[in-house]
Amino acid sequence: MTPVLFQNNEAGRDAFTLLASRAVEWIAEYYKNIDGFPVRSQVQPGDIYKQFPDQFPATPVSDDEVFKILQEVIIPGITHWQHPDFYAFFPGNTSFPSIVAEMITAGISAQCMLWESSPAAAELEQRCMEWCRDLLGLPAKWEGVIQDTASSATLTALLTAREWKSGYRISKRGFDGTVYRIYTSAQAHSSVEKAVRLAGFGTDNLVKIGVDKNLAMAPQLLEEAIAHDLREGFIPTAVVSTIGTTGTGAIDPVDALSVITNQYGLWHHVDAAYAGTALMLDEYAHLRKGLEGADSYVFNPHKWMFVQFDCSAYYVRDPELLVRTMSITPSYLMTSQGDKVNDYRDWGIPLGRRFRALKLWMTLQLLGTDAIKARLRDHISLAEKIESLLGHHHSIEMAYPRSFNILSFRIKSSLDSDGRLTKQLSQEINNSGKAYMTHAVVEGKGLIRWVPGQTYTTDTNIEATWTLIQSLLDKIVTR
Ligand SMILES: *Cc1c(COP(=O)(O)O)cnc(C)c1O
Secondary structure (H helix, E strand, O other): OOEEEEEEEEHHHHHHHHHHHHHHHHHEEEEEEHHHHOOOOOOOOOOHHOOOOOOOOOOOOOOHHHHHHHHHHHHHHHHOOOOOOOOOOOOOOOOOOHHHHHHHHHHHHOOOOOOOOHHHHHHHHHHHHHHHHHHOOOOOOOOOEEEEHHHHHHHHHHHHHHHHOOOOOOHHHHHOOOOOOEEOOOOHHHHHHHHHHOOOHHHHHEEEEEEEOOEEEEEHHHHHHHHHHOOOOOOEEEEEEEOOOOOOEEEEEEEHHHHHHHHHOOOEEOOOOOOHHHOOOHHHHHHHHHHHOOOOOOOHHHHOOOOOOOEEEEEEEOOOHHHHHHHHOOOHHHHHHHHHHOHHHHOOOOOOOOOHHHHHHHHHHOOOHHHHHHHHHHHHHHHHHHHHHHHHOOOEEEEEEEEEEEEEEEEEOOOOOOOOOHHHHHHHHHHHHEEEEEEEEEOOOOEEOOOOOOOOOHHHHHHHHHHHHHHHHHHHHHO
């Protein structure tokens, strides 16, 4: 017998409506109770795995049974990224409009590889990328495409740089022994090294440029490294700079770096995965300086723009170079329609593509940019408040200056010479279930990152978390 949920008839649609309504109610209830859950899941490895049977059922189980497993088995193994006391990594925010848009996207389930495979998806994506570009004040001529993640975008950038620099030879003949060099700072995200590896440059040819005291790449050291490599007969190929490093939010001097990349003929890719969203705020307008000299740029609406994962906006100065690298259709075979429309399969690695523009559009439509800017400013002022709390505590020191809403602190080195207590503090915060922060090692020393950027974080959350930290400090630090 065909399960009713496998039929597009009246009975099937009724069953679907019932199930979907139940799911929507479940989600609303989840948000009602979200701050009652431990932020970081408290399960041990294997705890969830062993509760599941060896096989899928051959015949359907009931809706009740499925919701029971969801509640009792799956939820305890979830780390609640939408919990207001989630301060770890970078936020992976959503919002109610974004959730609803994902439901509609799933309902339509179109595969958006070509213009023709859904013209509205392609054209809305084009519009959304223009709107985001203008909202962030990015160079007016840039064109963008939605990718799954910043990691994919950075790989795409390095592949494009490789083909551009080699005269499109490597994709045809492979590497011929020529050494191509890529430059980034030691603070760059691991996705840069991964992209270097996957693009075939070899990690030996990733040159980590030194940084200043705020962990920003030093342009002079970049120039020296390029000059050195030219003398060695290597081909300096690309620079990856960062606006808002993952460790501490450091900001590379994009402007000065663009001058160098243009002078020496290198590709300049800017990774603004998290902090890029802040460029929509006038008080960060200075960060746009020098972007017109860059070749590509990525930021993630799925981190700090309330559009849920996955939605990464990748911009290029010259789409022709991107399409020439990615397209499997030689340009002389392009249809006349191909000149008028964007076939986004040629703007990235995968052929198949989700209709991601819908959630970007719906979120911005239903929230409006004013409220989004206001929420970003709230997050930044929460961070300023935390900065002052931490800065005045006798056992704490700031590891690096606050950047955007990214704070890094540790127990004072005079009380914690080997960093063990700082590590212990982070573990106790996370084991409490009341807040979740990331412990990181930067320049050889441990620190705790506190990023108040979850959609619903308020003053009350900060105060409660601060009380928790103070009581843990009283216990851990014996003076
Ligand atoms: C989060 C982050 C990335 C990786 O983002 P994905 O979209 O998960 O690939 C890359 N760079 C920086 C600076 C980041 O903060």
